Amino acid sequence: MSIAVLGAGAFGTALAISLAGKGAVTLWARDAHGMGQSRENTARLPGCPLPKGLFVTEDLAEAAKAQTLLAAVPMQKLRGFLTENATALDGKTIVACCKGIELNTGLGPVAVIREVLPNATAAILTGPSFAADIARGLPTALTIACADKPTCAALQQSLTTANLRLYRTSDTVGAELGGALKNVVAIACGAAIGAGLGESARAAVMTRGFAEMQRLAAHHHADPVTLAGLSGFGDLTLTCTSTQSRNYRLGLALGRGEPFDSATTVEGAATARAVDTLAQDNGLDLPITAAVAGLVENRLDVASAMKALLTRPLKEE
Ligand SMILES: NC(=O)C1=CN([C@@H]2O[C@H](COP(=O)(O)OP(=O)(O)OC[C@H]3O[C@@H](n4cnc5c(N)ncnc54)[C@H](O)[C@@H]3O)[C@@H](O)[C@H]2O)C=CC1
Numbered sequence: 001m002s003i004a005v006l007g008a009g010a011f012g013t014a015l016a017i018s019l020a021g022k023g024a025v026t027l028w029a030r031d032a033h034g035m036g037q038s039r040e041n042t043a044r045l046p047g048c049p050l051p052k053g054l055f056v057t058e059d060l061a062e063a064a065k066a067q068t069l070l071a072a073v074p075m076q077k078l079r080g081f082l083t084e085n086a087t088a089l090d091g092k093t094i095v096a097c098c099k100g101i102e103l104n105t106g107l108g109p110v111a112v113i114r115e116v117l118p119n120a121t122a123a124i125l126t127g128p129s130f131a132a133d134i135a136r137g138l139p140t141a142l143t144i145a146c147a148d149k150p151t152c153a154a155l156q157q158s159l160t161t162a163n164l165r166l167y168r169t170s171d172t173v174g175a176e177l178g179g180a181l182k183n184v185v186a187i188a189c190g191a192a193i194g195a196g197l198g199e200s201a202r203a204a205v206m207t208r209g210f211a212e213m214q215r216l217a218a219h220h221h222a223d224p225v226t227l228a229g230l231s232g233f234g235d236l237t238l239t240c241t242s243t244q245s246r247n248y249r250l251g252l253a254l255g256r257g258e259p260f261d262s263a264t265t266v267e268g269a270a271t272a273r274a275v276d277t278l279a280q281d282n283g284l285d286l287p288i289t290a291a292v293a294g295l296v297e298n299r300l301d302v303a304s305a306m307k308a309l310l311t312r313p314l315k316e317e
């Protein structure tokens with residue numbers, strides 16, 4: 001199965017590096033900045049040399065000749081990217097490699113692919129992994145989700161590498177909701193730690209955040225087992241506990257009252273706003289998500305957000 005990665009951010013580059021270990025891979029970069037010559041993505045993934053079998057191109061039509069296309073652009077850019085390149089992409093197997101919910105529609109990446117490219121087969125690759133870890137060949141396990149079971153099994157085979165182990169599921173909804181919501185909870189956890197509220201507060205936010213992930217997933221008829229797996233609980237654990245996470249670091253900055261570089265890809269900020277709207281429209285109780293939406297929109301400070309959470313009516317767990 002020929003493979004191309006579309007999007008040369010940190011994650012796209014890391015996946016291409018890992019996949020190039022077992023066969024030729026094309027990496028499409030909007031702006032390659034001489035990556036083909038320097039053999040390094042100095043802007044997004046410095047210190048990780050591009051291996052021999054990795055071909056960098058700025059020609060999307062060339063890259064899109066591959067059978068399997070991994071779309072590694074940020075969630076809020078996915079629709080625009082697919083629309084702009086629909087002629088080259090429709091009819092292909094498109095694997096979303098992004099985490100989030102679209103702000104204007106409340107849709108996840110698989111649903112966006114299906115809407116823009118009606119003849120494509122849509123899948124998602126998600127789960128606990130930092131790009132730098134994958135690129136350095138550290139052991140990592142991810143979820144590949146595709147509603148078409150034979151395609152899912154084929155993707156599992158072709159995208160598994162020596163150090164990157166894939167588990168498969170047909171529950172695309174559960175897989176994309178876990179990956180999207182864990183970023184929101186990570187911002188909340190970062191804020192709690194940044195504000196000096198302590199490790200116990202973080203454990204409370206993580207656990208109650210997981211309850212919100214399960215509630216939203218149930219509303220969308222996702223399989224609870226998916227939420228307990230790599231794409232849900234696994235990624236929640238990683239992202240809420242590591243300063244490698246940009247979502248967690250945004251939370252830390254909010255908690256400390258420090259500035260944060262707005263050019264950094266932080267998927268949880270827009271996703272919190274998207275899911276908060278979805279929750280209000282559907283009568284869902286997602287108080288941590290609402291608090292994070294308030295924080296990122298500067299409507300709320302961490303102290304008021306925490307007070308609002310602690311003074312909610314007492315209830316059964
Ligand atoms: N960095 C990581 O450790 C991981 C990231 N992810 C996910 O991967 C997705 C991408 O994140 P990163 O690669 O880290 O982001 P990044 O900030 O490193 O790179 C984003 C890339 O998208 C490109 N891009 C932006 N808008 C575009 C457009 N309209 N058309 C084409 N390309 C466009 C940029 O040029 C850039 O190369 C996110 O959804 C993130 O949650 C998932 C797992 C790990």
Ligand SMILES: O=C(CO)COP(=O)(O)O
Pocket residue numbers: 099127128129130183186235238239244245246247248265266267
């Ligand atoms: O998704 C990730 C880890 O699985 C990367 O997290 P950040 O986007 O917060 O850096």
